[in-house]
Amino acid sequence: MTHPRLILVGGFLGAGKTTLLLAAAQRLAAQGLRVGLVTNDQGAGLVDTALVDTHALPVTEVAGGCFCCRFPDLLQALQRLQAAADPEVILAEPVGSCTDLTATVLRPLARDYGHHYTLAPLTILVGADRHLAGFSGSVAYLYERQSAEAELLLLNKCDRLSPAAQATHLQQLARTYPATQVWPISARHGTGLDPWIETVMTQTSSYPLPLTLDYQRYAEAEAQLGWCNVRGVLASPTALPLAEWVEALLYGLAHDLQAGALPVAHLKLHLTGDQHSAKASMTTSHGPISWDLHPQTARASELQFVLNARVAADPQTLERLVRRHLALQSETYAARGQITHLECFRPAPPQPVYRLAG
Known part of the structure; x- marks a missing residue:
């Protein structure tokens, strides 16, 4: 079995991690390399996994908690992927509300499984369009701590910034994290990806000292966020326009969230x-x-x-709004809708299986 290179990419919800990993996977596959992906979520039923499946790439997921709290599940996911596809490169994306990855994921892997995997430097993705207005100070603390542990820090979605704004943002990151490599990319358009891919394919993690992290504030940040995962089916006597249905559902739900002063970290929808x-x-x-x-x-x-x-938002409010807008979509398009899976919850406090300080 191949001794694969494992590339871990973290960052806040909506930073563009899945888009980056898909773009990287396609470029590496074009070089003749076998590539697999591992997705991760606090619950089950992931848009990310469905999207990777659409691209016909080998993928497995770790559900029910972040990599650090589900470390045995992560090992099993890696083994399943290796047994199914024997990848030379594995791209893994932890939950967007997760941090402390060096101490809880990379160091344990290096200590106990370093002979199985080559571990690339930890990459953290920052969305250039991310604003935290309306979120608590604990969420802002989590967001900053994610960037603080990066070995490679990527400013994504730079195509949405003017050259002056991009330069200002990069300068701020470089001043705040002077020991970290920082550069701009656009995962969607492919800008800046090649230098990053070369770095993670040729360098290994230095396993820097563990992050200084207040786990109480970390838990408070995760608990502020309501999570809702829904799967379902829709049937209509007439053909439905996919793009129009997606826009109506997302914009309608977002409108009600804005009216309720409920800040969005990420809404994502996959439709087939x-x-x-x-x-x-x-x-x-x-x-x-x-x-x-x-x-x-x-x-x-x-x-x-x-x-x-x-x-x-609290899970009950979020579930009510999601159900309301799914029902409205069925009514608007005279379609029969059925929810086959729904879970709404707040993440439990993080309890890593390991936290290695050195």
């Missing part, structure tokens, strides 16, 4: 029907929608959907 796929997301309640798969004219009479919502 009649061999067509759509995937779209929002990282604020006022938009815009960002498309990974945009079938502008595609229609289908039977749809399968996966919706993930990460919002500063």
Whole structure:
């Protein structure tokens, strides 16, 4: 069995981690390398896994908690991926509300499984369009601590900034984290990816000293966010426009969240029907929608959907709003809708299996 290189990419919800990993996987596969991916979530039913499946890449997921709290599950996921695809490169994306990855994931892997995996420097992705207005100070603390542990810090979505704004943002990151390599990328457009890929494919993690982290504030940050994962089906006597359905659901839900002063960390929706796929997301309640798969004219009479919502709201409120807008969509399009899986919750306090200080 191959001794694969493991590339871990963290960062806050909506930073563009899945988009980056897909772009990297496609470039590495084009070089003739076997590539696999591991996705991660506090719950089950991931848009990210569905999106990777759409690209016909080997993927497995760790559900029910972050890599650090589900470390045995992470090991099993890696082993499943190796048994199924024997990848030379594994790209792994921890939950977007997770931090302290060096002490709880990389160091344990290096200590006990260093003969199985080559561990790349820890990459943290920062979204250039991320604003934390409305979120608590604990969420801002978590966001900053994620960047603080990066060995490689990528400012993503730079295509949305003017050259002057991009330069200012990069200068701020470089001043705040002077020992960290920082550079701009656009995962969606491929800008700046090659230097990063070369770095993570040729360098190994230095396992820097563990992050100074207040676990109480960390737990408070995760607990502020309501999580909702929904899967379902929709059937209509007439073919439904995929892109229009996606836009109506996301914009309608976001409008009600904004009216309730409930800040959005990430809304993402994956839709399939009649061999067509759509995937779209929002990282604020006022938009815009960002498309990974945009079938502008595609229609289908039977749809399968996966919706993930990460919002500063209590789970009951979030579930009520999600159910309301799914019902409205069924009514608007005279379709029969059925929810096949729904879970809404607040993440439990982080309890890593390991936390290695040295």
